[in-house]
Amino acid sequence: MIMQPTFRQPVPGDAAYCFNIETSAYEGDEAATLEKIATRIAEYPEGFLILEAEGRIAGFINSGCAFDVVMSDEEFKELIGHDPAAANVVIMSVVVDPAEQGKGYSKLLMTEFIRRMTEMGKKTIHLMCRDHHVALYEKMGYRYIKPSASDHGGKPWHEMMMDL
Template sequence: MTNLTIRTAELDDLTACHTIECNCFPAAEAALTSSLEQRIIEYPEGFFVAELDGRVVGQLNSGSTDKDDITDEEFKQLIGHDPEGKNIVIFSLAVLPEFQHRGIADQMMTAFIKQSRKLDKKNILLLCKDNLIPYYSRHGFTDSGISESNHGGATWHEMALAL
C-alpha cells in the first residue's frame, strides 16, 4: 500500500477515530469521543492513525503507567496516566472493516512498537479477546491469562510484550 501513512493523531482526526471505534467495537466497548479527544491531547505520542489516500482508516491509541494492573476502567480516561511510566498500554487497535486484512493494523503495530522503544518503555500491555491472541502473538506478545477486567461485559486476556 504505497499511499498508506502512519502518523501521530491530531484533533482533526477525532471524528474519523470515533467512527472507527463505533464500526469495530460493540457500543459497550467503544471509546467515547471525549476519551479519544483526551488521549489525542494528553498523549499524542501514543496515538497513531493510518491514513490511506487522505482518509483515516485505522487508529491505535494508548496510555502510559508504572502500574502492571491495567484493569482499572478509570485509566481509559487517563486517570493515573504517567507519560514517563514504564508500561505503555494499548486501549484500541482498529481498522475500518472494509480496509481490514490488508496489513494496515500490522504496520500500525510495527510503528507503535518502534515508538514504544524510542520512548524507553519496558513493556507494551493490552487486553484482547480470545480470537485476537494469535494476532498479538505474531507481534511477540505473550498471553498472561484471563484478565479481571469485565469491560463491556466481555472476557479479556492480558497480553504483554517486553521491550
C-alpha cells in the same frame, strides 16, 4: 497508482473520525466515547498513532503509560493515572476501519507503534484482547499473561504483554 500507507500523530480534529472507526469496529459498549478519544489525543498524542491510506484515516492505536499496570482499571481509559514518564505502555485501542480490514494494516500499525515506543525508551507494552485475537498478538511477539478481571463490554478479555 496506490500510495503506501503513512503514519502520523493525531490532531484534535481527528477525534470524530477516529470515534466513527472505533464504534464501527467494536461491539456494543466496548468502544471508547468521543470524549475519551479526544482526551487521549489532547493529553498523550505521542501514544496515539494514526495510519492513513489513500489520504484518509484507516486505523489507529492509542495508549497511555503507567508505572504500575492494572489492566482492569476503567479510570485509566480516561488517562487517570497516566504518566508519560512511565516505562510501561498500555494500549487502549487497536482499530482498523472495517472497510479497510484484510490489508495488513493492523500489523503495520503495531510494527510502527512498537518501533516508536522502543525509540521513546519504553520497556513493556500491555494490551487486552478477545479470545479470537490472542493468536494474532502472539504472532506479533506478545505473550499471554492471564484472563483479565475486566468485564468491559460484558465479555471475557485476555491480558497480553511484550517486553521491548
